[in-house]
Ligand SMILES: Nc1ncnc2c1ncn2[C@@H]1O[C@H](COP(=O)(O)OP(=O)(O)OP(=O)(O)O)[C@@H](O)[C@H]1O
């Protein structure tokens with residue numbers, strides 16, 4: 337009896353940091369935000385319960401358009417990252433051996449040794465009107481005037497794909513690594529073309545990794561703030577900017593809270609949909625990540 | 626072009642760096658033949674097989690299937706299919722999809738492929754297993770799926786790379802017979818590699834014995850067993866007693882080999898300063914009375930040092946005067962010596978024909 341209690345106590349103590357972490361940093365703020373999002377400002381410093389903040393979102397086109405744009409761009413970025421990461425992961429998992437493999441993974445990791453802000457500033461140095469690429473184009477005679485490559489969707493997508501690449505490559509390479517080489521060879525041996533082998537053997541095998549990578553990259557992208565703001569400028573129009581503006585600039589916390597909840601809803605819905613469409617379960621997917 | 630052989634390997638060499646994994650190998654396989662390549666681990670069997678399948682490219686030499694050179698033909702365009710050592714079934718597909726895969730790759734319609742796959746599964750005794758996952762099969766059933774997956778494509782040649790290696794002994798014995806029967810009913814040419822001499826002897830029409838990248842001998846199981854061409858074949862194929870000595874006088878077809886102890890054995894073959902002599906355990910006659918062995922040129926006396934009881938395959942180890950190693954002899958369970966005990970004196974003898982002598 338006492339032993340059992342003691343083991344329970346140990347279990348509780350072991351779990352305590354995790355529970356504290358989840359409770360204080362995730363559940364509590366979200367409950368707070370949920371409650372906050374339902375309080376309307378009826379007069380200065382007077383709040384009442386209501387759905388006004390959510391209604392505001394649907395009545396103001398800027399808000400829902402930014403929202404839809406964020407969702408669409410994030411899906412696009414995720415898809416691009418997947419397409420770009422797949423051959424790299426394939427190479428790392430199936431071709432590279434020993435030290436080369438470790439080197440390549442390190443190379444992917446390297447950009448993450450500096451903060452996201454610095455990384456994004458790096459892109460700005462490259463892309464701005466007086467930046468490296470613009471200068472190179474001019475000195476090669478391709479362009480006669482300075483070229484502004486910043487502050488457009490392309491720059492935002494570039495930055496976001498770059499930031500998501502590692503988080504796609506790692507789960508993909510993990511999943512591909514576990515594919516037995518003989519299974520791929522059998523695919524060719526029985527008459528499969530490269531495309532057939534990829535479509536019917538390699539991709540189905542890597543599916544948990546693909547879904548895991550996509551979920552991570554999508555979540556990181558939807559919730560990103562610095563990259564769209566810095567690389568997109570005024571044209572960035574990312575939903576997190578709206579949340580920031582409500583909380584910090586306008587000091588309208590209830591509105592910001594409603595936006596936050598909507599963003600959470602959006603990412604959950606899309607992740608759920610993605611899992612549904614690919615027939616994967618969250619459990620197997622998380623194992624790959 | 627019509628050709629009387631299904632597979633011709635012509636002076637094929639494969640080097641990995643400076644190491645020749647396959648060294649100037651040539652052979653042909655006739656249609657419908659069960660051809661085995663037998664050799665110890667690391668002798669280059671898999672490398673040879675992978676070159677035939679198209680996964681490795683020979684450093685030099687030619688590989689022809691039905692007279693057509695396969696050099697430069699990719700693996701998915703060759704009329705050969707391979708059963709992998711690990712079987713390599715597609716875990717993401719059902720049993721039926723595994724078998725239908727090759728057909729759909731050839732552009733056969735889905736419905737027809739499924740139909741032919743289920744007919745093939747029926748022929749290998751897996752009727753109704755089509756919708757199972759491959760992970761939900763026993764070892765023997767997977768084996769049959771792997772073979773069905775190849776046979777459904779009606780290839781000129783099926784390559785099997787130690788397909789029984791992963792099975793337990795009982796199932797292996799069973800699959801040996803089943804494979805041979807399958808090959809008979811489909812009348813497909815099989816090239817089979819193994820390091821297990823009993824598998825090769827039981828199933829094959831012809832066997833090539835491979836050692837360190839080279840073929841030592843190609844022949845029927847009987848030929849290899851009774852007339853080994855090299856000391857390696859003599860010791861690798863079947864159980865044998867191996868004696869080392871130096872060749873002494875040769876007279877009317879027999880050659881005498883003097884063992885280090887001074888004892889002399891009579892055998893057939895060629896010897897040099899150094900000679901190796903082999904005699905099979907079943908060729909060693911046993912007797913308690915030396916008179917009954919008096920017509921044998923090789924006669925020795927010894928003491929039983931171990932009785933290895935294994936039913937019909939029982940044998941004795943006999944410490945024999947003049948021999949460094951105990952002599953192994955088959956112990957007939959129906960004979961007068963069936964109940965012999967360790968320590969009992971016994972006389973051994975064999976004919977000169979039964980002893981093969983090679984220059985070492
Ligand atoms: N890709 C490779 N690179 C370098 N050496 C190799 C390669 N593949 C095989 N070898 C070498 O070639 C030799 C023959 O290998 P192989 O796999 O053909 O042997 P095997 O006869 O099939 O052995 P086993 O019975 O153990 O499967 C070995 O010494 C092996 O180390």
Ligand SMILES: [Mg+2]
Nearest residue numbers: 670671672786
């Ligand atoms: Mg092998």
